[in-house]
Amino acid sequence: MNEALLQFLWQHNLYNTVGLVTTGGEPLVVVNSGRPNRDAGPDFAEARIKVGNTVLVGNVEMHMRSSDWFRHGHEKDPAYKNLILHAVYENDIDDVAAGMPTVELKGHISAEVISRYSGLVGSREKLPCAGRLASVKELTKESWLSRLLAERWEQKLGDWNVLLQNSAEDWSNLLYWRLAANFGFKTNAVPLLLLAQSLPLNIPTRHKDNLMQLEALFFGQAGMLDSDFEDDYPRQLQREYDYLRKKYSLKPINAALWKFLRMRPANFPTVRIAQFAALVHKSLHLFSQIIEVHSVDKIVPLLDVRASEYWDRHFRFDESQDKASAKVLGKSSIENIVINTVAPIQFLYASRQGTDKLQEQSLQLLEDVPAEENSIIRIWAENNWAPENAAQSQAMIQLYNNYCSGRKCLDCAIGLSILKNA
Ligand code: SF4
Structure with missing residues (x-):
């Protein structure tokens, strides 16, 4: 038992309410436990209780022991004057404040609730509620996943709003930055974003018809052309970049930022940069196309790109491979971009425009994409809760990272359900 659990049980009425009496011996009925207060001051506001025949409305403070009142210095704090109730786990000192019941x-708290709580927050398992997950109603899980997806997007789109403001509300620019970061996937997302930010969109747009010039711009700004190459192709890029760098007064990012270690060669940043250059080369008015398209089948062709021919036999400059393979953006990479860039930017655009229908379409888009496959999703699937689509897998990633890992089971609808049914 701790104060967080005590407050949780109070908030959700998860204690035996029958036969409550104050320490002064008067019958107590809790009509409304009040609104939790996460800021300074008493723990619950606007509670409504009945002590004897008197109805009281106001603040409630909770403690493990009544003596905590003095330990926390409440007797000197005006914010704690006029409380309607002091609710404690154990009354070790009587009458800590005159007139306060x-x-x-x-x-009134069952041992089973405390035991289930300890089983959740004290567990060393990856998923503490695994054994009880099956007992939670499908409806509870589904509505919790919807809230988690909204929470995930709220966090993500808050950062995007800042990026949008930094680019003078230029949506094409936001899409350019976010697509670049997405092409870096997890490992090289930051350097690819920095690369795009170091190269204003109007410059690659001016050279979009010439793929070699685009590669020169992107590889040059990535700091990857500063070597003595043997192959003709990177030398050609070097010459082109020298000219363009001077023309546009460009400054490359630090090449040491790129990570190649422990990656499959197909995911090397060199390959991703070449594919990103191919995307810029291929797309005309990409932002308006992406905003207007709401079916996965129509979005996939927009993102279906192949790196230039040099990359058929290379994963890095000057390192030729015997076997040729076209470096296309694979299906799962395209789906990853739909999940992490296309659907969120559509949602953000729709919410800025105030169009509910567009918002729903962007959510539907996520439901039409298969669920992601990664280590977190495997944990859920191993416990018989496999996501049906990307909307659910995104929500389950949010749940695992933001709740399960930190053992925030008291803030989780599944945790509430498990404790409620104790
Ligand atoms: S946070 Fe929720 S889903 Fe995660 S372990 Fe706790 S109760 Fe289970």
Whole structure:
């Protein structure tokens, strides 16, 4: 038992409410436990209780022991004057404040609730509620996943709003930056974003018809052309970049930022940069196309790109491979971009325009993409809760990272359900 659990049980009425009496011996009925207060001051506001025949409305403070009142210095704090109730787990000191009723809850809380709580927050398993997950109603899980997806997008789109402001509300620019970061996937997302930010969109747009010039711009700005190459192709890029760098007064990013270690060669940043250059080369008015298209089948062709021919036999400059393979953006990479860039930017655009229908379409888009496959999703699937689509897998990633890992089971609808049914 701890104060966080005590507050949780109070908030959700998960204690035996029958036969409550104050320490002064008067019958107590909790009509409304109040609104939790996460800021400074008493723990619950606007509670409504009945002590004897008197109805009281106001603030409630909770403690493990009544003596905590003094330990926390509440007797000197005006914010704690006029409380309607002091609800404690154990009343170890009587009458800590004159005129304030106190109730001891110890005898009203079931041992099973405490045991289930300890089983969740004290567990060393990857998923503490695994054994009880099957007992949670499907409806509870589904509505919790919807809230988690909204929470995930709220966090993500908050950062994007800042990027949008930094680019003078230029949506094409936001898409350019976010697509670049997405092409870096997890490992090289930051350097690819920095690369795009170091090269204003109007410059690659001016050279979009010439793929070699685009590669020169992107590889040059990536700091990857500063070597003595043997192959003709990178030398050609070097010459082109020298000219363009001077023309546009460009400054490359630090080449040491790129990560190649422990990656499959097909995911090397060299390959991703070449594919990104191919995307810029291929697309005309990409932002308006992406905003207007709401079916996966129509979005896939927009993102279906192949790096230039040099990359058929290379993963890095000057390192030729015997076997040729076209460096196309694979299906799962395209789906990853739909999940992480296309659907969120459509949602953000729709919410800025105030169009509910477009917002729904962007969510539907996520439901039409297969669920992601990664280590977090495998944990859920191993526990018989496999996501049906990308909307659910995104929500489950949010749940695992933001709740399960930090053992925030008291803030989780599944945790609430498990404790409620104890
Ligand atoms: S946060 Fe929720 S889903 Fe995660 S372990 Fe706790 S109860 Fe289970």
